[in-house]
Amino acid sequence: MTGWWHGARRWLGMAAVGLCVASPPSAAEIAVDVGHTLVAPGATSARGRSEFEFNLDLARALVEALEGRGLPVRLINEDGRIPSLQARPQAASGSDFLISVHHDSVGEHELRPWVWEGQALNYNDDFAGHSLFVSRDNPDTARSILCARIIGARLQRMGFVPTHKNGRRRAYADTQHAVHYYDGLAVLRHARMPAVLFEAGVIKNRDEELLLRDEARIRLMADGIATGLAACLRNGVPADGEAEADALS
Known part of the structure; x- marks a missing residue:
């Protein structure tokens, strides 16, 4: 349980000398979706807490981190009462990017x-770590992959370690940064803007569950996601491989 503190110290040192990513010149709006609902709260953690509660904590911290970078943010499903999966991307309509927190x-x-x-x-306790998902049925797969890669890279530089357990079932868009294709995910495929689903960690892992409850670590992870998104939306240009993914849709 010490690896993320090492990353935190390194990140805080970088921030102290002004290496944080600045706000994008034009403020792109980001929609932050809280995964699951009160009625269907998702998985239950090793100690009996619902996934929705974990999702809400991280989503709120991410909103704060994005707003701290001058980015307008729309928080979706904060009350846990959204009526359907399709309603999530509909609620994000008009935003420039959608990230669904799980x-x-x-x-x-x-x-x-x-x-x-x-x-x-x-x-x-066999699996731990974050992962990211994109859909080739999304109208902007290329930017979805790009932003997922940048988020993953930012988190790894901060000391967070991804999981590759999902590679057993989901093809990789980027193996190094644990970015997977999951084409059928409704929140991604029905979005009219680039979209990423972010899995913050494995709540069935007893040690990682405690980390995922830690307020300081939640804020640190949110800061890494926000930094990656700001960098992607400010000046990220999809590479050829990312652009080719759009042609497969």
């Missing part, structure tokens, strides 16, 4: 039982 789990067959404070729960 936390990861593992398959039922990989879970192990344990008891926490009298509750019969389950866990899996």
Whole structure:
């Protein structure tokens, strides 16, 4: 549980000498979607907390970090009552980018039982780390991949470590930065702007769950995501490989 502190110290030192990414010259609006709902709260953590609660904490921190860079932000589904998956990209209409915030789990067959404070729960300590997803059915796959890559690279430079467990089922758009294709995800494929789904970590992992609850670490991760997005939207230019992904849609 010390790796992210090493990254934090390095990041804070960089910020102190003015190496933070500046705000984009034209303020692109970013829609931040809180994954899942009160009725369908997603996975349950190793200690019994809903994924929606984790998602909301990180989404709020991300909004604050983006606003701190002078970027207008639209927070979607803060109350957890959005009526459908399709309503999420509809609520983002007019924004320049959509990021949907989630936390990861593992398959039922990989879970192990344990008891926490009298509750019969389950866990899996084999997998940890963040990952990112894009859709080739999105109208701007190229910029979606570019921004996902930049976010992933920023987080890794800060000391965050991605997971590659999702590579067992999802093809890579970028192996190094754990960016995967997941074409059928409704929030990505129905978006009319570039879009990324971000999995912050594996809440079934008992050690990582504690990190994902830590307020300082949440803010640090949000800062890394915001830095990556600001850099991408300010002057990022999709590479040939990213542009080719649009031709596959």
